[in-house]
Amino acid sequence: MNQTNCMVAQSGGPTAAINASLAGVISGVQKSGKYDICYGAINGILGILNENYLNLSEKIRDSQTLSRLKVTPAMYLGSCRHKLPNYKDDDSAYVFIFNQFARLNIKAFFYIGGNDSMDTVLKLSEYAAKIKSDIRIIGIPKTIDNDLLMIDHTPGFGSAAKYIASTMLEIAHDTFIYAVKSVTIVEIMGRDAGWLTAASALARNEYNTAPHLIYLPEVPFDKEQFLNDIREKLKALNNVIVAVSEGIRDEKGEYITASHAAFDQFGHQQLSGAGKALEFLVKENIGVKVRSVEVNVLQRCAAHMASATDLDEAFALGEKAVSLSEEGITAAMVTLNRTSNDPYTVSYSHAPIKDIANEAKSIPRDWINPRGNDILPPLYDYLKPLVQGEVPVEYNNGVPVYMPVEHLKPSL
């Protein structure tokens, strides 16, 4: 008798929670009465095109290995940034992929990723419908940007937000030590939405009011207003700390950047230097010590500082995807709804993938102050539950222990 198998892959940029969703899928399959083997495709959809698979059911059997996978940063299965063509223009990749599914008895395909990956889920779903395939195609969201529609917040965001808030507090301690006027600019990831930059405000407590200014892509950036904001804060404070999204733009929609811009395969503008640009602005116009800190890739891969809430939700979404596929759901993304904020509770559901792909969710303007340089209480209330809880990471010889990823490199 034929096996009934499923396949999972990961795509897009890393988060600290994307392997928790993978662990959830594997756990869901272990509990499932339906699937025999869970395959993992290496490097996203490219793994299918290259016939490069791991047998996850064999590789990850015990609960200790599953737990370690849950806390391992970035993609255990590797990633890709591969955009499938429209099948109406060229269906050769689709034919190959669905032949692979048939050969391996794949009845469900789970794709863990962000906006671009949901575009792939949409295209595979449409092709499946066209050829009347019964293979279930389900997307599992992740992105530190928190900019997916139809979901209260995205897995990976809470851990990145916890890292940003904690790092902002540590930078504040680092900055307050000198009794000379200074400005510190902290550049935080976020191309189109300022969610992660806003999370830096969670560093505020009874003695720390940093970040003192917050600039988000949702509000057009005005250089003169920024300089006036800085001058105003320097009257009251020695050390002014600014949180700024990499994606801030001026009134004309031009990125505020110190360097040239290029475009990636998905047409996203590649940014660098909003922090540097503001550093130069302050240096040229205000006579105080100034530096910029680019938090860089650490904000998305610092699994040693993951949010327990985030990893638990990411895991639950992985399990949910498996159970949805068993119920016959397809062309969908698993979703997460906040059913109560205090106490914080969520429920898991799903939404049609066509309502999600290629759209981005911004911060509501009325969650940002009128001047556009700080956040308001409703945004605090939204953010706070997402960073709660710490995840114990095992250490060996003083360094965290994560899942080995030797399969990603033939020769390390």
Next chain:
Amino acid sequence: MNQTNCMVAQSGGPTAAINASLAGVISGVQKSGKYDICYGAINGILGILNENYLNLSEKIRDSQTLSRLKVTPAMYLGSCRHKLPNYKDDDSAYVFIFNQFARLNIKAFFYIGGNDSMDTVLKLSEYAAKIKSDIRIIGIPKTIDNDLLMIDHTPGFGSAAKYIASTMLEIAHDTFIYAVKSVTIVEIMGRDAGWLTAASALARNEYNTAPHLIYLPEVPFDKEQFLNDIREKLKALNNVIVAVSEGIRDEKGEYITASHAAFDQFGHQQLSGAGKALEFLVKENIGVKVRSVEVNVLQRCAAHMASATDLDEAFALGEKAVSLSEEGITAAMVTLNRTSNDPYTVSYSHAPIKDIANEAKSIPRDWINPRGNDILPPLYDYLKPLVQGEVPVEYNNGVPVYMPVEHLKPSL
């Protein structure tokens, strides 16, 4: 009857361990039969010149507060970068400082800091000798650079090394996910010595050989050799990760930097951009994806990732300084000697401050491979014990809880 008091201050750049030494001093005073009050001068030696003090004996009484201080990053008492003039040229500051000591019945002054702070300890000691003061002047070392003489390693280094090694492993997970050739340059602090950059090698394990290349200030940097090293590694690996000290220099002693250089008050060249410079080199000469990551201030203030070995030693050195002062020792720095490497044990002692100030300790050349692009086993053996052990940090609302520093800012 007159009180017998003591004073402590902190100076130089932040570390995750400098408050552990402060906690050690306070603990030493609590245990001491000699001192009534321990004063803290705010912003280093400037705190004395500005008569800005905290009564630490009053402020930090219970063991819970002391424990929290021990894990708080950067300087609880604030810092300064103030160089005292030679007293032979101008003794006015010295007269003022020793008048303050007399007014507050200070019989011992502890200065926690790096190389430049030990210069201050030396100058105060020489002045005290000249005026035949019986005030004990003792330096307590700290620096993430690990470049002080007469001590096996410096407090603050082990925590920074643990952060660098863990971060390097997380960057490796982040980097390995794409099946396209890439080069990642990680720039690590270290102006004159490569100790911290070398510690990135502790990220290596059974599946991770990153960093694949390590460039240190101890070896003259050759651009052609660097490019050949990269080309060679790219033959065997998809994703090459390079660790580089900010302070690498060419044969002529010129810094490898993408930006202009300035000089600070102590005559140190202010650096930025060794990582960027190497990124541009690879971009111009080798046709692969390349990015640079500047770890920046996080490597010195990430107290959430401190080394337990480091904090315990920093605390012990603080206590040792107090007991030395009771024994009548002055013009000295407390030191730490490695008495055994396996099992790792240390003993605490002291050395004359004149043998320490204004000198820097480099990595021995024979702990670096002949080609100058990696470290050798003796350096591993030296580094390994220093990053051992994790320090539990309390979290509140998802963010670490540190000691409030509202005294550093009159108006936050």
